[in-house]
Amino acid sequence: MVNLKTLQPGDEVLLENFLLQHTDTTMFLRSNWREAGLLDEGARFQGTYVAAIADATIVAVAAHYWNNMVVVQAPVYLAEVVQAVIAQSNRVISGIAGPAAQVKATKQILGLANRPTQLNESEILFSLALEDLQIPPALALQQVQCRLPHADELDLLSEWCAAFNVEALGKSATPDLLPACRHEIEARQATARHWVLVAKDTLVAYTAFNARLPDIVQIGGVWTPPALRGKGYAKSVVAGSLLDAKSQGVKRAILFTNRENYAAQAAYRGIGFRPTGEEFGLVIFKE
The missing domain is CATH 3.40.630.30 (Gcn5-related N-acetyltransferase (GNAT))
Incomplete structure (x- = not known):
């Protein structure tokens, strides 16, 4: 059974243990929470984080940041964490970042596949x-x-x-x-x-x-x-x-x-x- 949770102060170790499994594609997520914590008051680097938790372990996360960017690391339960973080954050969406296949899927999940972009790339890491x-x-x-x-x-x-x-x-x-x-x-x-x-x-x-x-x-x-x-x-x-x-x-x-x-x-x-x-x-x- 999977549960969705809006992460709060005290969840840092839980989050980091998951992100460390995907080091190369989670630099924004890891750096931002370390810079600004897990509270979201709209300050630089702050964001709302929603995680999918199975067996007391995070298996997916999406964040919606102060600059209106959505950042994902969700090899499973992508739709669930993305929809939940957008509902929770009360922000507009300026862009999406994360593993290329997940970013493409997130556009579809949010109904943004046809929204005009100024940048839309899968970049070499x-x-x-x-x-x-x-x-x-x-x-x-x-x-x-x-x-x-x-x-x-x-x-x-x-x-x-x-x-x-x-x-x-x-x-x-x-x-x-x-x-x-x-x-x-x-x-x-x-x-x-x-x-x-x-x-x-x-x-x-x-x-x-x-x-x-x-x-x-x-x-x-x-x-x-x-x-x-x-x-x-x-x-x-x-x-x-x-x-x-x-x-x-x-x-x-x-x-x-x-x-x-x-x-x-x-x-x-x-x-x-x-x-x-x-x-x-x-x-x-x-x-």
Whole structure:
């Protein structure tokens, strides 16, 4: 017999024991609950979590977060946890993320299969044990430097963030995009979750962690301005961020990228990332 439960403070071990069985596809779920707990008061990283429980063990979970994203890890009872979390959260749905097949099924379950999307992808999931990280020569020889951004660089990084959202996530360049990006960049700055690459005193590339745990990080938001591409800057900025993480005890890194983005795949392979064999689904609906 399966029971549905809205998770509350005190259920953290129960949740983590389940998520650890699906490490590579649950970085958002694991990182978010650790950042913000299981209460849902609408703050950054908070969400409502509904789990299916059989024999006192979680076997499926869906979360609906502060940013209106639905995130799933439900190899069984997908419809039950998804419908329950939407009924409970009282939020609109801006997108869906999780294992690719589950994301596709969730669209059907919620009657959103025909809703227009700005992004609808099954992305290749890559993993890297940081002991196998290959340092690009330019970074090793200190021809470029990777570091945390300075406060006076946040305006430029906000513009880069907006450009990334338009190019990579299919967002429209509306008047509220840049302020939203500034807010996101400031939040990353406050928690030291992002890095820049500097060549001859000029910022040339950017990366961030969109999920972070003590032993594993997930890379997102990698950006090189179009005029500066093809110079290996993306490899160096990602490698530099991972060297920083490794120095703090992180053992592994995860990322996902578009199947058709061959340049990004080559860059990530060039520093040691390899496909896990799984695909990560990401849907963002048009606003």
